[in-house]
Amino acid sequence: MLSHGYYPRIGGAERQLAAVAPLLQARGVDIHILTRRLPGTKPFERLDGIPVYRLPVPGPKPLASLTFTLAALAMIKRLDPDLIHAHELISPATTAVLAKKLFGKPIVATPHRSGAIGDVLRLKSRLLGKARLRALSREVNAFCVISKVIDEELAAEGVPVQKRALIPNGVDVEQFVPLASSKRAALRSRLKLPKDAQLVTFVGRLAPEKQVDHLVGIWASLRRTLPQAILLILGSGPEEDILKKKAGDGILFLGEQMDVTPYLQASDLFVLPSKAEGLSVALLEALACGLPAIASSVGGSPEVIRHMETGWLVPPGNLIALREAIVTLLTDEKLRNKLGRKARIHVVKNYSLVKMANRLCDLYSRVIEQDRRKI
Template sequence: MRVDMIILEYHPIVGGAQRQLAMVAPRLQALGVEVRVLTRRYAGLPAYEEIDGIPVHRLPAPGPKLTAALSFTLSALAAIRRQPPDLIHAYSLFSPLTTAVWAKKLMDIPVVVKILRGGPLGDVDRLRHKPFGQRRLSHYRRQVDAFITISQEIEAELAEIGVPAARRVFIPNGVDLERFQPLTENEKRLRRQQLQLPEGPLAIYTGRLAPEKRVDQLVSIWPAVCNQYPKASLLLLGDGPEAASLRQRAGTSVLFYGRVDDVHTYLQAADLFVLPSATEGLSNALLEAMAAGLPSLVTAVGGAPDIIEHGQSGWLIPPDSVEELQTAVISLLGNKALQQALGRQARQKIVAEFGLDSVAAALYSLYTAVL
């Protein structure tokens, strides 16, 4: 079985979708799927390379936004025509799916698409507001063989636009259970020493420093947290457009680490994971924190309410409620027993349902059914 994965950006440009594809592709290869990645070429990156045994073709997409999208579609169609796959797996409702649907029309190749995010600024919402968006949604509804969803929010949006239940398939994001696992309290103390982290309560955020993540709200409440816990520290792992402004606003107890490869080591050293986003798909950062046995305080957006039982496997608050964010952070940092209970249940949930091998097996079953 030959499957082309079409995604706008790929390694070394890394986001949630890119990380998921990079982790699941080798596991699909192990199941007998020949995976090829088609993505856009950016300056300084080679046109072709193999990453972890996966061939990656970077295709030209010059010019402004609309021209670049058209150029990418034409380049990808040419690559598909030269070496037709058995199936195309598109990531998002935008250029990747446009390309895949044209390939289906021209070469009768089945298409599945993964919806990356729901809610405001999600795939469906964004496409609705683009030129001819409603017409494109209607067209995709007829042409796509299966829509992969990662949250009940996305399921509901697809149902609303008329995608039949038989073509909506829930396959969650996955997490590396060996890499992200809990440490004992003694191991945790040693890990803090190895990373030269401060003593005292330690909260952590991992992900992009972008407006929709609402990291500014987390930084804004941190002085109040430190009033309650003078030795408390906040670790921010990641980079993005808000990095500079956040650094200007943050006090000395907010520590910026930028992008790091060994995220798991910092998660294992922390006491609390916080994700205050206004919108999400199914957050890889959340899955990783839960797998590492961390109690997670997250906003009830995207897939978070699907995987967290409030007060059992994590803590949910409404988005954009700074007061509730502050209250919850202070409460959780001061309750070690609750931290441990939430962390244990979180780990159990992830092990039971979100391992990468399970995700790869579900994708393989879907591909087989579509073919």
């Protein structure tokens, strides 16, 4: 597998890959992760039994991309895999296409985001982007499509339906489980969180597309209505410093957490105000914990959240609607419980990590078999 990032970097895509890799390994798929070597990481290590090769990315961005590509090609030649799975369409998928040309390896590619910041539109905006998209459409054997929005974007670029396999992200529904209300006070005490507060949680990268500044911006006004409301922000990113400067009372920045489960279980509400998404892993994790969620109606979120049935959808960028949704749910425990309960049922049925792993195994087998028939 080719991926820009892997543990200890812990964005949604990285957490998803790290979660599903051991399940694929247990199903007989010999997984090897090729990723960038970031400062403080080892060039090689095994994580949960998965070999992880961290390749050099020195110097400015163009040089780093070239160096990574050359190192990845050398490692692919050495490993001689049956298939290459590239995560993201820009650098990893381009490297995979070169490997296919050189070594004849079939490719599965996963675009991880949609909309203005998504793989398809970002690639189109780059130098020779349309030509690169045509090459990917031609050379990639199958696209692993995590949401219907991404499927529509690929279809609009001419990727044939037989190459598009809808395999949504998954969540470990045995790890992310609801916590009995009788145990919540003890958990909050252990996490050093206010025992009697109304906790609203965001998990994700602190980047412009997540629009965490919208939450920070409405919080002072919201606390005048609900003084016990506390906003927990889990994550880091380029906007962290400016968000901290803007934040007033009732906002706690908890940084990146290797395990977000207890924070979700301790919370009353989850919120995801993004202007663009693929299919948010953090959202799936929250819903699996039986946590009622508010999300912008972008990307794959409307596929997971049925408004007022398994969650609450708001128009992206609408601060009035966002504030109203938070206030309504924090003041209506019965509605919170109903949405959280139905959300858990929906995620267990449709978005389990086991189901995702089984679908990926089937896709890999199909692509490898079809490729061998051509020989």
